[in-house]
Amino acid sequence: MGAAGAGTDETPGERRQLINVAYRLLGSLAEAEDAVQEAYARWYAMPRSRRREIVSPGAWLTTVTGRVCLDVLVSARARRERYVGAWLPEPLPDRGGAVHGTDPADLMVLDESVTMAFLVVLESMTPAERVAFVLHDVFRYPFAEIASILGRTPAACKQLASSARRRPGSAPRPATGPGQAEAVRHVKRAWETKDIAALVGLLDPGAVMTADGGGLAGAALRPVEGASRIAQYMIAIADKAPGLELLERSVNGAPGLVARRAGAVTTVAAFDVAGGRVTRIWAVRNPEKLRPWTRDGHGPSGAYGSPPGE
Structure with missing residues (x-):
């Protein structure tokens, strides 16, 4: 010692x-x-x-x-x-x-x-x-x-x-599973083109999206469940945020997406993929949690919130 x-x-x-x-x-x-x-x-x-x-x-x-x-x-x-x-x-x-x-x-x-x-x-x-x-x-x-x-x-x-x-999921899995980078890339393309059918096909039927805005950025207050609802939510985000730029980036050591608007990071999304389909999406929008992603330590709050129908 x-x-x-x-x-x-x-x-x-x-x-x-x-x-x-x-x-x-x-x-x-x-x-x-x-x-x-x-x-x-x-x-x-x-x-x-x-x-x-x-x-x-x-x-x-x-x-x-x-x-x-x-x-x-x-x-x-x-x-x-x-x-x-x-x-x-x-x-x-x-x-x-x-x-x-x-x-x-x-x-x-x-x-x-x-x-x-x-x-x-x-x-x-x-x-x-x-x-x-x-x-x-x-x-x-x-x-x-x-x-x-x-x-x-x-x-x-x-x-x-x-x-x-004994907690479910407590055994760490490899940061990048089979097909994760490809699945995230396809999600990016479908999101950019607002192809809702393609998004639904890329998401597991039981997929869950959780967003964290912390009251400082617009975000769904409850998890969005199901491929169709998540796809609708993602398209609504694109409609409400013209000029949104999506970038493929490593998030916590795994393939993920970063959304920028007017050059500023507004969202960092992490994914879990199984069987070639996205099962979980974690979208962090709280600007206080995005400081490591910005040069000046400050990120804007953005403009989108609850998914359609909420």
Whole structure:
């Protein structure tokens, strides 16, 4: 674990690990950055003599970050009950693996544990389940270390992870499944040409679209279910937003779409595909969650909301 008296600096490698842990725990890049900053603030608030006594600064920072994230998860449950519409994780852009050390999005490792489908499943877990599951199953931390974060015994933490593992969809799948890029490309073309029949054919009959506007951008407050209704909604969006530009982009490490209007990102959409058809669409429109996708950190709210008939 390292020699006693070791110090630590906020190196890109250390911070990268903490940001990756915190994002998977919180589903929010902004909250992950805040959690890591809080951990470093507590580290540097200690006397230098106390810091030199810590055998492994990295382990100490991970423990503190985990505890901060646990507190955030507990309080987030109450906040999300007041959230306008559905709450979705913040989508991550693909920065080509560059590590600049300034933008937390640059530090993210994009793999199957950050796909929108997996992050949505994590949202269904209790805070303690999520911490135990993510730290053990994703990052391979031993239950003895997780116990110090949760304030429980290693056996209790093992049980929490086991309970989380029983949640449907809790096993991470490859970020890009067979035919996903092709399916998303076909959706883009059908959407651009307003071909409702083609869209219906590309969507699974039981497909579900969930949008997140957070009260700051127009979005359906409830999930839109069924291929026909989703296709109608998408066409209505195109009709209400002339000049909408669709771009194929990696979203959380998987093929997705980004919508721009007047050069500004208004929507980031992630997809889940099975059997060549789209089964889930997650459309993030809350401008506060689209800051990593914009150069100036600000995105417009856009102009479309509820699907036809609502």
